Amino acid sequence: MKKIIAVAFLAVVTLSANAQKKGLQGTWFVTSQVGYQQTKSGDEKSTNFMILPIVGNFISPSVAVGAAVGYATIKSETGSVTNANTGLLVVQPLVRKYWNVTGGLYFMGQLAAPIITGKEKESELKVSQFGLAASSGFDMILGKHFTVEFSYNLANLSVTTLTPKTGDKTTITDFSLAHVANVESAYNSALGGSNPTLTTPLAFGFKFLF
Secondary structure (H helix, E strand, C coil): CHHHHHHHHHHHHHHHHHHHHHCCCCCEEEEEEEEEEEEEECCEEEEEEEEEEEEEEECCCCEEEEEEEEEEEEEEEECCEEEEEEEEEEEEEEEEEEEEEECCEEEEEEEECCEEEEEECCCCEEEEEEEEEEEEEEEEEEECCEEEEEEEEEEEEEEEEEECCCCCCEEEEEEEECCCCCCCHHHHHHCCCCCCCCCCCEEEEEEEEC
């Protein structure tokens, strides 16, 4: 009987050790970024909306890879007249590294490569953007299937190309460290002065594990 108990105890300890070593490896996660902004001044109105679902998988106990695929709309109106109406497809592969701080609290680093493409429908202006974005933050595991994460954009490099139906194209290269999100004037003017914000320095959200 004692031998059976000892063997059972040893099996439990071994399984527990393997589970701790494995961590979140093989676990999938799902989260989403949603943004809405509307500005009114007299008859002028600008409306920006973005939804960006994110899916990833832990390929090791502390490293996850994933991708985000979403859509953004940018619209500028004066009364009943539409100045600009832009639809953008957003694709963003990413990789994350986690370091345990204590208990269920983890420090996180992320490198993403956002790719944005679309068209301003009124002038048929083509918009494309690609870049790299590095961010870090904290992720708190609150249960088996639920976490809360907070991150801050540390560095951002983007190259935006505006290609009109006729005439020369405009290329905008932007690099910033610990930046406050802003929009380059040429980009803003091309989209009807709607002040679109496609990246924000701060992010807070919920993540589901399965």
